[in-house]
Amino acid sequence: MPDLPPSRSLLEATLSQAVRDKATVSSQGVPLRRLTHGVTLRRLPTHADDRGTVTELFDPRWGFHPDPLVHAYTFTIRPGVAKGWNLHQRHEDRYALLQGEMELVLFDPRPGSPTEGEVCRIVLSEHDRCIVNVPVNVWHADRNIGTRDVVVVNFPTIQYDHAAPDKFRLPLDTSLIPHRFPEGTRGW
Numbered sequence: 273m274p275d276l277p278p279s280r281s282l283l284e285a286t287l288s289q290a291v292r293d294k295a296t297v298s299s300q301g302v303p304l305r306r307l308t309h310g311v312t313l314r315r316l317p318t319h320a321d322d323r324g325t326v327t328e329l330f331d332p333r334w335g336f337h338p339d340p341l342v343h344a345y346t347f348t349i350r351p352g353v354a355k356g357w358n359l360h361q362r363h364e365d366r367y368a369l370l371q372g373e374m375e376l377v378l379f380d381p382r383p384g385s386p387t388e389g390e391v392c393r394i395v396l397s398e399h400d401r402c403i404v405n406v407p408v409n410v411w412h413a414d415r416n417i418g419t420r421d422v423v424v425v426n427f428p429t430i431q432y433d434h435a436a437p438d439k440f441r442l443p444l445d446t447s448l449i450p451h452r453f454p455e456g457t458r459g460w
C-alpha cells in the first residue's frame with residue numbers, strides 16, 4: 273500500500289492528482305474542437321442493406337460549399353506516411369475519405385484570420401465519413417493513422433494545371449509550422 277498521510281484516503285489522494293474530462297462533443301454528437309476559420313465538415317451518411325452500402329460524396333444541392341464540382345481524383349496514403357505540408361493559393365481542397373483513418377492537420381498563416389497561427393487537427397475516419405474543405409492559403413498535411421492505405425476522393429475547386437500546379441510545399445519537419453509529427457513519420 274502507498275504511503276499516505278493518515279487523513280487522506282486512496283480515493284482522495286488519487287483524485288487530487290486527476291484531470292477532469294472536458295466536453296469534446298455536443299449532445300448532438302457534434303465535435304466541439306475549434307476549426308480553422310473557413311473549414312466546414314459535413315457528415316456523409318452510409319446507407320447499408322443486405323447487398324452492400326451507398327455513401328453520397330458530393331452534391332452541390334447540399335450547399336456544403338459555394339464552388340461547383342469541376343474536378344475529382346482519388347489519392348491514397350500508405351500506413352506510417354504523411355503527405356504535406358501543402359498549400360494552395362487559388363483553390364480549395366474538398367476531401368471525402370473513403371477508407372482508413374487519417375489525421376488532417378491544418379496551420380493557418382493568414383494575416384488577420386481569426387485562427388491565425390493556430391494548428392487544428394481533424395481525424396477523418398471511414399467509421400464516420402464526412403467531407404471537409406481546406407481553405408486557400410492554409411497549410412495542410414494528411415497523416416495516415418491507421419493500418420491500411422487511406423483512400424480519399426478530393427473535389428478541388430479548380431482543375432489541375434499540369435503546367436503550373438497550384439501547390440506549394442514545405443517539409444514535414446519545417447520549423448515554420450508549430451506542429452511535430454510522431455517520430456518515424458515518413459512522407460512529403
Ligand SMILES: Cc1cn([C@H]2C[C@H](O)[C@@H](COP(=O)(O)OP(=O)(O)O[C@H]3O[C@@H](C)C(=O)[C@@H](O)[C@H]3O)O2)c(=O)[nH]c1=O
Nearest residue numbers: 345347348355356358365412414426431432434439460
Ligand atoms: C492533384 C493531381 C496530381 N496529378 C499528378 C501530379 C503528380 O505527378 C502526381 C502526384 O501529384 P501530387 O504530388 O500533387 O499529389 P499528392 O502530393 O498526393 O497531393 C494530393 O494529396 C493531398 C495531400 C493533397 O493535399 C492534394 O493537394 C493532392 O495534390 O499526380 C495529376 O495528374 N492530376 C491531379 O489532379
